[in-house]
Amino acid sequence: MSGVLSSSIGRKVAMAASAFFLMFFLLQHFAINLTSIFSADVFNELSHFMGTNPAVQFALQPILIFGVVFHFVMGFVLEARNKAARSVKYVKNNGAANSTWVSRNMIYSGLAILAFIVLHFIDFWFPEINHKYIAMLPEDPNRYYGELVHKFHSPIRTGAYVAAFAFLALHLLHGFKSAFQSSGMSAKRAAKLETISKIYAIGIPVGFIIIALFHHFNQ
Amino acid sequence: MKLTLKIWRQKDANDKGQMVDYNINDVSPDMSFLEMLDVLNEQIINEGGEPVAFDHDCREGICGMCSLFINGEAHGPDRGITTCQLHMRKFKDGDTIYIEPFRAKAFPVIKDLVVDRSAFDRIQHQGGFISVNTSGNTQDANSLPISKHAADEAMDAATCIGCGACVATCKNSSAMLFVGAKVSQYALLPQGQVEAADRVRNMVAQMDAEGFGNCTNTGACEVECPKGISLDNIARMNREFFKANI
Numbered sequence: 001m002s003g004v005l006s007s008s009i010g011r012k013v014a015m016a017a018s019a020f021f022l023m024f025f026l027l028q029h030f031a032i033n034l035t036s037i038f039s040a041d042v043f044n045e046l047s048h049f050m051g052t053n054p055a056v057q058f059a060l061q062p063i064l065i066f067g068v069v070f071h072f073v074m075g076f077v078l079e080a081r082n083k084a085a086r087s088v089k090y091v092k093n094n095g096a097a098n099s100t101w102v103s104r105n106m107i108y109s110g111l112a113i114l115a116f117i118v119l120h121f122i123d124f125w126f127p128e129i130n131h132k133y134i135a136m137l138p139e140d141p142n143r144y145y146g147e148l149v150h151k152f153h154s155p156i157r158t159g160a161y162v163a164a165f166a167f168l169a170l171h172l173l174h175g176f177k178s179a180f181q182s183s184g185m186s187a188k189r190a191a192k193l194e195t196i197s198k199i200y201a202i203g204i205p206v207g208f209i210i211i212a213l214f215h216h217f218n219q
Numbered sequence: 220m221k222l223t224l225k226i227w228r229q230k231d232a233n234d235k236g237q238m239v240d241y242n243i244n245d246v247s248p249d250m251s252f253l254e255m256l257d258v259l260n261e262q263i264i265n266e267g268g269e270p271v272a273f274d275h276d277c278r279e280g281i282c283g284m285c286s287l288f289i290n291g292e293a294h295g296p297d298r299g300i301t302t303c304q305l306h307m308r309k310f311k312d313g314d315t316i317y318i319e320p321f322r323a324k325a326f327p328v329i330k331d332l333v334v335d336r337s338a339f340d341r342i343q344h345q346g347g348f349i350s351v352n353t354s355g356n357t358q359d360a361n362s363l364p365i366s367k368h369a370a371d372e373a374m375d376a377a378t379c380i381g382c383g384a385c386v387a388t389c390k391n392s393s394a395m396l397f398v399g400a401k402v403s404q405y406a407l408l409p410q411g412q413v414e415a416a417d418r419v420r421n422m423v424a425q426m427d428a429e430g431f432g433n434c435t436n437t438g439a440c441e442v443e444c445p446k447g448i449s450l451d452n453i454a455r456m457n458r459e460f461f462k463a464n465i
Contacts, residue, residue, distance in 0.1 A: 007423055008395075008433045009460045078433050082391035085432030087324050091225070091238055092317040094291030095390065098442035104390055106435065178436040184458040187441075187450040 011078060016182035018071040019175055023200070025064055030204050033211050040145040047144035051128065072114055079107045102174045109171035116164030123151050152215035161212045165205040172201035220246040220307060223315040224259065226271055229328050236328065238317075248308040252295060253278060253285060255307055256318075272331040278303040280445065283380030286387070287332055288319040293384035293443045301382060301445045321387035325394070325429045336383050338429040339397060343381075345425040346418030347401045349410050360410070369407045376404040378446045385440035385448070391432030396440040398426050399452035406459050416463035423460055 032050065036043040050056050095104050102109065124147075131137050152158050176197040181190045221244050229236030243259050250258070253275050260270035276284035285302040289295035295305040310316060318332065326334040351357060377400075385396035402419050405411025411418070434453055441450045 007460070008427050008431075009423055009457050012433055013457065013461070078435075082393075082432035082435070085324050085392035085430055086322050088236075088322055088328075090288060090291065090319055090322055091227075092291040092319070093288075095439065097292055097296070098388060098439040099390075099437040103435070103437040174436070181436045181450065181454055182434075182457065184454050184461070186454050187438075190454075 011074060012182045013184075015071065015074050015078065016179040018067050018074065019179040020183075021063075021067045022071060023172075023176065023179070025067070026204060027200075030207055034207060036145060036148055037211060037214050043148070044142050044144045048139075048141040051132070051144070052139060068117065072110070075107065075110050100174065102170045103178070106171060106174060109167045112164060112167035113171055116160070116167070119157075119160060119164075123157070149215050149219055152212055153219060155216065158212050158216040162209050165208045165212070168208075169202055169205035172205070173198070176201050220248060220310070220312045220314075222246055222255075222310065222313075225315060225317045226332070227319045227328075228271070228331055229320075231330055232327055238319075246307055248306070250307045251278070251303055252287070252289070252305040252307065253303050272329075272333045274333050275303060280304040281380065283382035286321045286334065286336075286382060286384070288317075288321060288387055290317050293321065293388040294382075294445055298442070299445060299447055301380075301384075304445075321383050323383075323386045323392035323431065325392065325431050326383060326386060334383075336381070338431070339381050339383065339394070341429065342394070342398060342422050342425045343401065345421035346414065347405075347422065349405060350414060351410065363409050365408060372451075373404050373407040376400040376407070376448065376452050379404075379444075379448050380446060382445060384443050384445060386431060388439045388443040389432065389434070390437060390439065391435055393434040393440070394426050394429070394431040395434040395453045395456065396444065396448055396450070398422050399454075399456035400448045402456045402459055403452040406455060415459060419456060419459040419463050423456070 032043070032046045035046060127147075132139070152161075177190050177193055180193060181187065185193075221242070224241040224243060225238045226241060227236060228239045241259060241263070243255070243262065246255055246258070253273070256271060256273055263270050274284050274286050276282045278285070280301045280303060283301070285294075287294065287302045289302065289305070294300060294302045295309065297305050297309055320326075320328050320332045320334045321336075323334075325338040326336055329335050379397060379400035381397060383397070386392050386394050389396075402422060405418060406415050436450070436453075438450060441448065
C-alpha cells in the first residue's frame with residue numbers, strides 16, 4: 001500500500017480524494033452561508049453549532065485543515081515534478097488547440113484560491129480562534145451574523161472575495177470532472193457529469209458572490 | 220508555395236541547440252510534410268550544409284517512427300494522423316512553420332529533430348506482453364468467449380503505435396495514455412488477465428522511473444493522438460493499478 005502512495009497514480013488519486021473532501025466541505029459551507037440571506041437567526045444558530053460543537057471543532061476541523069494543506073502541498077509537489085519532466089520548453093506550443101485554458105492553468109487558479117484562504121483565515125478563522133481559545137471571551141450565540149455583515153462593509157474586501165470566487169469557479173470547472181477521472185471513472189461516464197460539473201463549478205461560486213454582494217449592498 | 224521554416228538544430232545530445240530559419244520555394248501542396256523536409260535537405264546539401272536529421276520509416280502512418288512538433292502541435296495541425304500523413308495543402312503560401320522535436324526529459328534529443336524514445340521500450344519490457352506457451356500446445360484463442368465490446372476496446376487500445384505524441388503534447392510530459400493503452404489491451408482480454416497485476420505495477424513503476432510527468436486530465440493527449448487512443452485507458456489503468464495494490 002505504501003508503494004501505491006509513492007507512485008504517480010497514487011499521488012493523482014490522493015489529490016482527487018482531497019478534492020472530493022474539499023468539494024463536499026464547500027457545499028456545506030455554502031449551504032450555511034446561504035441561510036444568512038434569509039434569516040440571521042438560522043445563520044447564528046448554525047454558526048454557533050459549528051463553532052462550539054466539540055466533534056466539529058476537535059475532529060472535523062483538524063481533518064479539514066489537513067485536507068486543505070494536503071491538497072495545496074500535493075498540488076505544488078505535482079506541479080514541480082511535472083515542470084521537471086520537460087527541462088527544455090517548446091518555442092511554439094499551441095495548447096489551446098487541444099485543451100482548455102482552465103485545465104492547463106490549475107496551478108494559477110489554485111494559487112489565487114490559496115491567497116483567498118489566507119485572507120479568509122485573517123478575516124474569520126484567526127479572530128474566531130482568538131475569541132474562543134486565546135482571549136477566552138464569553139460565547140454569544142448571536143454574534144456571528146453581525147461579524148459576517150461587518151466584514152462585507154468594505155468594498156475592497158467584497159471585491160477581493162468576488163474575484164476569489166471567480167478563480168474558484170475556474171478551478172472547479174476542470175477540477176470537478178478531473179477528480180472523478182483520476183479516481184478511475186471512464187471518460188464517457190465523466191462526460192455525463194458535464195452538466196452536474198458545470199452546475200457545481202459555476203453555481204457554488206456564483207452563490208458565494210451573491211451572498212457577499214447581498215451583505216455589501218444591504219447595509 | 221514559398222515557406223519560411225524555423226527548425227530546431229542541435230548537433231548532439233550535449234549541444235544546447237537553437238532555432239534556425241530556412242526559406243524554401245516551389246513546395247507542392249501535394250507533398251507530404253516529410254517530403255517537403257526531404258526537398259529542404261537536398262537544398263541544404265547542395266549549399267554545402269548539414270541536412271536536418273528527423274525520424275521516419277514506413278511513411279504510411281503505421282510504424283510510429285515519425286514525430287515532430289509542428290506549429291505547436293504534435294504531428295502538426297491535422298487530427299488522427301502522423302507527421303508522414305500530413306500534407307502541405309494544410310499550409311498556405313508565405314506561412315512560417317515552427318518545427319521542433321518532441322520535448323520531454325524522458326525523450327532526450329539525439330540530433331536536431333530526432334529524440335530517443337527508448338523509454339517506451341523499457342516500459343514495454345516490464346509487462347507489455349503475455350507469457351503464454353507457444354510451443355504448439357496452446358489453446359485456440361477462439362475457444363475463449365470474449366464479448367464483442369471487450370474485444371473492440373482491446374483492439375482500440377492495441378492500435379497505439381507508441382509514437383510519443385501523447386508525451387510531447389501533454390503539458391506535464393505524462394506517458395499515461397501510452398501506458399494506459401498498453402495495460403488496457405491486455406487487461407480487457409482473458410489471456411492478459413493472468414499477469415494483469417504484475418504488468419500494471421511494473422509498467423507504472425518503470426514509467427515513474429523514466430521521469431515522465433503526472434496526468435492532470437487536460438485531455439490534450441487524446442486530441443493529438445494519431446490513433447485516437449481514448450482517455451478511458453488512463454482511467455482503466457488507474458483502476459487496474461489499485462486493484463493490483465489493494
